[in-house]
Amino acid sequence: MTSTGHDVNSDALVQSPDSKHPANLICSLCRQFYGHGWVTGTGGGVSIRHDKHIFLAPSGVEKELMQPEHIFVMDYASREYIRRPLALKSSACTPLFLAAFTLRGAGCCIHTHSQWAVLVTLLCEAGMQGRKGVFEISQIEQIKGISRGGTGSTEIAEGGRKLGNLSYFDTMRIPIIENTAHEEDLKESLEKAMLEWPETCAVLVRRHGVYVWGKDVTQAKTQAESLDYLFQLAVEMHKLGLKWT
Numbered sequence: 295m296t297s298t299g300h301d302v303n304s305d306a307l308v309q310s311p312d313s314k315h316p317a318n319l320i321c322s323l324c325r326q327f328y329g330h331g332w333v334t335g336t337g338g339g340v341s342i343r344h345d346k347h348i349f350l351a352p353s354g355v356e357k358e359l360m361q362p363e364h365i366f367v368m369d370y371a372s373r374e375y376i377r378r379p380l381a382l383k384s385s386a387c388t389p390l391f392l393a394a395f396t397l398r399g400a401g402c403c404i405h406t407h408s409q410w411a412v413l414v415t416l417l418c419e420a421g422m423q424g425r426k427g428v429f430e431i432s433q434i435e436q437i438k439g440i441s442r443g444g445t446g447s448t449e450i451a452e453g454g455r456k457l458g459n460l461s462y463f464d465t466m467r468i469p470i471i472e473n474t475a476h477e478e479d480l481k482e483s484l485e486k487a488m489l490e491w492p493e494t495c496a497v498l499v500r501r502h503g504v505y506v507w508g509k510d511v512t513q514a515k516t517q518a519e520s521l522d523y524l525f526q527l528a529v530e531m532h533k534l535g536l537k538w539t
């Protein structure tokens with residue numbers, strides 16, 4: 295029991311026959327992201343905010359083997375764990391996921407170690423494309439899959455356009471922060487980037503990966519996919535001598 299009397303191993307919080315239950319969704323997302331090469335070797339992670347609770351994948355569990363009983367649950371208001379599997383460690387990404395929930399009103403945040411994300415930060419660092427502190431790309435159809443601020447309106451206008459999303463003629467900009475020795479030490483610079491770049495749906499971490507969020511799981515997941523497509527495309531464009539903007 296914790297100081298507030300919660301059972302630290304309450305299975306009722308994570309066991310459900312509903313495939314849309316956050317604990318089940320985290321497991322299925324981790325398996326999918328493992329398949330994409332986004333969370334290899336236990337790196338990366340995912341968190342979902344649902345009602346008053348935050349559901350978190352633990353540290354150190356192989357992502358393709360994640361089970362609901364591995365999931366940590368935190369009370370959003372008190373920031374206290376109400377379910378904490380005793381044999382596991384909480385994720386070092388936790389303060390970064392919380393930043394997306396509190397500063398952006400996100401309902402889901404995804405962290406990947408995608409090689410394409412790492413490569414675009416290296417190209418920017420080397421001064422080979424764009425600017426050191428921001429990834430920029432324009433006039434690519436997939437930019438339309440990105441919402442303003444990451445949690446922009448998903449309302450569909452006549453013609454099928456999502457009202458809250460970037461248009462084909464917008465330039466997509468994703469800030470890049472510098473990596474730190476410990477994941478949790480990224481919190482301050484990640485929060486600063488979120489405040490300085492209100493239009494961004496993600497923050498790249500140099501030589502490390504990317505944090506992407508959305509108002510719900512669908513929006514966060516589709517944006518993570520659109521971004522990864524754009525990062526891969528950008529690397530291939532660079533190899534062919536093509537400019538991103």
Ligand SMILES: [Zn+2]
Binds near residue numbers: 338407477502503
């Ligand atoms: Zn990481």
